[in-house]
Amino acid sequence: xxxxxxxxxxxxxxxxxxxxxxxxxxxxxxxxxxxxxxxxxxxxxxxxxxxxxxxxxxxxxxxxxxxxxxxxxxxxxxxxxxxxxxxxxxxxxxxxxxxxxxxxxxxxxxxxxxxxxxxxxxxxxxxxxxxxxxxxxxxxxxxxxxxxxxxxxxxxxxxxxxxxxxxxxxxxxxxxxxxxxxxxxxxxxxxxxxxxxxxxxxxxxxxxxxxxxxxxxxxxxxxxxxxxxxxxxxxxxxxxxxxxxxxxxxxxxxxxxxxxxxxxxxxxxxxxxxxxxxxxxxxxxxxxxxxxxxxxxxxxxxxxxxxxxxxxxxxxxxxxxxxxxxxxxxxxxxxxxxxxxxxxxxxxxxxxxxxxxxxxxxxxxxxxxxx
Numbered sequence: 001x002x003x004x005x006x007x008x009x010x011x012x013x014x015x016x017x018x019x020x021x022x023x024x025x026x027x028x029x030x031x032x033x034x035x036x037x038x039x040x041x042x043x044x045x046x047x048x049x050x051x052x053x054x055x056x057x058x059x060x061x062x063x064x065x066x067x068x069x070x071x072x073x074x075x076x077x078x079x080x081x082x083x084x085x086x087x088x089x090x091x092x093x094x095x096x097x098x099x100x101x102x103x104x105x106x107x108x109x110x111x112x113x114x115x116x117x118x119x120x121x122x123x124x125x126x127x128x129x130x131x132x133x134x135x136x137x138x139x140x141x142x143x144x145x146x147x148x149x150x151x152x153x154x155x156x157x158x159x160x161x162x163x164x165x166x167x168x169x170x171x172x173x174x175x176x177x178x179x180x181x182x183x184x185x186x187x188x189x190x191x192x193x194x195x196x197x198x199x200x201x202x203x204x205x206x207x208x209x210x211x212x213x214x215x216x217x218x219x220x221x222x223x224x225x226x227x228x229x230x231x232x233x234x235x236x237x238x239x240x241x242x243x244x245x246x247x248x249x250x251x252x253x254x255x256x257x258x259x260x261x262x263x264x265x266x267x268x269x270x271x272x273x274x275x276x277x278x279x280x281x282x283x284x285x286x287x288x289x290x291x292x293x294x295x296x297x298x299x300x301x302x303x304x305x306x307x308x309x310x311x312x313x314x315x316x317x318x319x320x321x322x323x324x325x326x327x328x329x330x331x332x333x334x335x336x337x338x339x340x341x342x343x344x345x346x347x348x349x350x351x352x353x354x355x356x357x358x359x360x361x362x363x364x365x366x367x368x369x370x371x
Contacts, residue, residue, distance in 0.1 A: 001026050002047060002156070002188065007056035009042055009212075016042045018212040019056065024205075026155075027186040031199040034209035034235075040192045043209075044158055047190060048077050060156070075103065078149030078187075082161040085145070086133040092118070092144055093129040099152045117147035120184075122177060139170035146178075150185070157189045163198070175201050179325060196236060200224070200246045201327065208232060221247035241365055242329060248364065250331055251324035254345045254354035260284040260297060265307055281342035285352045286312050292350045293317040296340070321346040324353065328364070331356040 002024035009017040017039045024030040032040035045051040046058050049070045058065045065073055086095045094101075096117055097110035105113070115125035121143040133141060142163060149157060163171045175198060182189065182202075193199055199206050200220045207217040216228040224244040227233040236243065258280050260268055265286065286295035295312040302311065321344045322331045334343045335358050342355040 001061060002190065003057075003059045003062075004043070004046075005057045005059065007043070007046065007053045007058060009039075009046070009051065010054045015212050017053075020209075020212070020214060021056075022207055022214060022217060024188060024190055026188050028204040029182060029189040029191055029202055030205045030207060031191045031193060031203035032207050032209060033193055033196065033199045034215075036194070037211075038209040039212040040207075040209055041160055044160055044190055044192050047156070047158055048074050048079060075099065075152065076154050076156060078152075078154040078157040080142075080145050080149045080157070080159045080162040082164040086136075086141060086148075088133050090132070091129065092131050092133075092136075093125075095133070095144060096148045096151050098148065103152060113151055114147070117150055120150075120181065121147045123147075137170075138166045139174060142166055142174055143177075146181075150187075155188055157187045159189060159191045161192055161194070164193070164195075171198075176325065178202060197243065197246065200243055208235065219247070220244075242332075245329035245332055245361065245365060246327040248328045249324070250322050250326045250328065250345055250356055253328060253360060253364065254324070254356050255342075255360065256280065257342075257344060257352050257355040258284045259352055260286050262286055262288050262294060262312075265297065265309055265312060268307065281355060281357050283340065283342050283355070285344050285355070287352065291352075293321065293344060293346060293352055296320075296344075317344075317346060317350040320344065321350075322356065323347075328356070328361055332358075332361055335361075 004020050004022050007017055007020045008015065020039070020043065032043055034040055042051055046053055047060070047065065049065055049068070052066070087098070090098070093111055093114035096114040097105070100110045100113060114129060118125040118128055123140065123143055128140070136144065145162065163174050166174060179202065191202060203220050205217065206220050206223055208215050208223065210231060216223055216232050221244055223232065224236055224240045224247065227236060227240070268284070282299045284297040284299060285293055286297055288294050293315065295314045297307055297312050320334060320338050320340070322334055324345055324347070331343055335356075342357040344352045345354045345356060347353055
């Protein structure tokens with residue numbers, strides 16, 4: 001756990017931090033956010049002693065960080081910045097292995113670790129290990145930056161606007177990959193961003209700052225549901241009800257889906273006569289012999305006759321579905337875009353795991369919401 005106790009930082013006559021106190025729980029992502037000059041990056045850099053406090057204490061697992069030698073402290077902390085900072089004269093695998101090299105790891109062990117991490121961040125080791133930074137796209141370079149920060153398996157990760165220089169499409173991809181990666185690794189992460197949508201998507205806890213002070217902190221859904229004051233209300237925006245949907249994962253709110261094999265369409269009994277007692281969306285997700293989604297059958301108006309293949313609407317699975325790790329805002333976008341009462345939740349093989357329904361999203365977004 002990382003803890004700030006009444007931390008103040010002055011640069012001459014300017015107070016960058018004014019008695020800030022907060023905790024970063026072990027294994028969670030804490031996001032620092034706020035307007036420029038609010039003190040978020042100053043706070044981050046105090047954790048690895050790039051900046052020293054004027055007053056107060058920063059502690060890691062109960063020990064003051066000032067009691068560590070800087071090099072000792074930093075070997076246990078991964079650090080990722082917006083500009084990545086890869087060494088241009090080194091290959092990708094040598095860039096990833098820079099900290100293990102300083103720790104005395106043998107070359108073979110470093111290269112094996114680099115290959116493992118390339119695979120972890122979604123890059124083929126054989127294709128990328130010998131590349132140089134100038135051969136990488138922005139998104140690829142950011143992945144390498146994350147891999148390098150993870151190389152010595154540090155318990156703590158500091159991330160300062162790590163995806164800020166990446167185009168919006170790749171940024172969203174990197175954010176989703178970060179969520180999946182954090183689920184596997186459970187690092188203690190302090191993440192600085194100015195992007196509220198990014199904070200909502202990634203954070204277990206948000207700390208919103210202004211003028212060197214904490215204005216509000218808590219889980220994203222709580223801040224969006226009940227802003228502490230007018231500043232927070234303005235910062236999160238008038239569309240906070242919609243933003244709040246990004247706090248909830250599809251996997252936690254999907255319902256049972258009715259599945260139907262393509263070969264059984266003409267034989268299925270629709271509606272109450274089926275006798276399964278299942279109060280579903282009324283949509284049947286049609287799959288082929290490999291259980292891949294290929295269509296949807298709307299049961300509305302079919303209670304007086306058996307369906308036929310003409311009643312099945314062919315769909316492109318990727319266009320109508322969400323994944324378990326998607327958020328409910330994405331699910332709502334799919335629902336509205338497709339004009340359906342529910343959207344299917346698919347695994348990586350395009351097999352249906354469940355469905356997300358519009359009434360459930362509407363009910364959830366009313367819970368705990370302060371107007």
